[in-house]
Amino acid sequence: MTENKKYCCPVAAAIDEIGGKWKPLILWALKDQTLRFSEINRELPAITQRMLTKQLRELERDDLVNRKVYAEVPPKVEYSLTAKGKSVIPILKLLCDWGEEYCKSKICLNVLE
Amino acid sequence: MTENKKYCCPVAAAIDEIGGKWKPLILWALKDQTLRFSEINRELPAITQRMLTKQLRELERDDLVNRKVYAEVPPKVEYSLTAKGKSVIPILKLLCDWGEEYCKSKICLNVLE
DNA sequence: CCGTATCCCATGAGATACTG
DNA sequence: CAGTATCTCATGGGATACGG
Numbered sequence: 001m002t003e004n005k006k007y008c009c010p011v012a013a014a015i016d017e018i019g020g021k022w023k024p025l026i027l028w029a030l031k032d033q034t035l036r037f038s039e040i041n042r043e044l045p046a047i048t049q050r051m052l053t054k055q056l057r058e059l060e061r062d063d064l065v066n067r068k069v070y071a072e073v074p075p076k077v078e079y080s081l082t083a084k085g086k087s088v089i090p091i092l093k094l095l096c097d098w099g100e101e102y103c104k105s106k107i108c109l110n111v112l113e
Numbered sequence: 114m115t116e117n118k119k120y121c122c123p124v125a126a127a128i129d130e131i132g133g134k135w136k137p138l139i140l141w142a143l144k145d146q147t148l149r150f151s152e153i154n155r156e157l158p159a160i161t162q163r164m165l166t167k168q169l170r171e172l173e174r175d176d177l178v179n180r181k182v183y184a185e186v187p188p189k190v191e192y193s194l195t196a197k198g199k200s201v202i203p204i205l206k207l208l209c210d211w212g213e214e215y216c217k218s219k220i221c222l223n224v225l226e
Numbered sequence: 227c228c229g230t231a232t233c234c235c236a237t238g239a240g241a242t243a244c245t246g
Numbered sequence: 247c248a249g250t251a252t253c254t255c256a257t258g259g260g261a262t263a264c265g266g
Binding site: 098 | 122123124125128133141203204207211212214215216221
């Protein structure tokens with residue numbers, strides 16, 4: 001997540017950009033829609049505003065999401081996937097399928113987080 | 114990584130089992146070979162023994178790797194992928210390809226970690 | 227509405243030394 | 247060889263309050 005790191009393996013480099021607890025879920029939420037800050041938060045009720053802001057800034061820095069600010073009051077900010085961001089969706093789709101098949105016992109639709 | 118957690122989304126459940134800094138790299142190292150503890154360590158020079166042990170125990174607990182102990186002196190322990198472990202390799206392959214294409218600037222073959 | 231600012235805790239993770 | 251045992255530090259992450 002930090003800048004200017006170097007990795008000997010592409011897998012490690014990829015994990016750094018799209019890994020962690022929240023980034024895959026944020027990218028997943030944006031996979032086929034542009035969302036406002038509060039809308040992402042609604043899709044991920046367990047994340048705090050602080051973490052959502054932090055993760056979105058990193059995703060923006062790594063060119064995975066676009067951040068569009070409207071000069072309005074009250075403020076309006078929209079997030080969407082860049083081309084690079086869209087390119088990770090097939091990976092997340094596989095991950096989702098894998099999770100459904102192999103982690104069934106850990107999945108409960110009535111539980112947050 | 115902890116036991117008995119529940120997730121509302123398969124992606125989150127999957128991330129918990131195969132995410133983090135080291136697990137993808139360990140699984141990747143085992144993708145087409147059985148390796149001893151020290152051999153995995155040789156492929157991942159940046160990991161400490163302590164972390165390698167910890168991650169391998171979690172992978173074993175989640176049925177992603179087999180651990181085979183030989184009753185010899187000096188000790189010999191071999192690690193290999195289970196069927197479940199093998200099933201994540203296609204995901205890591207995609208991740209590797211993605212990293213090569215999109216994280217080129219962060220990859221340096223002469224650097225550890 | 228979209229964030230910051232603080233404070234705080236749990237976990238990840240490194241370094242080093244030691245052992246059956 | 248394949249780990250443990252300590253100790254330490256950095257980061258991730260949560261809770262809450264506040265602000266333009």
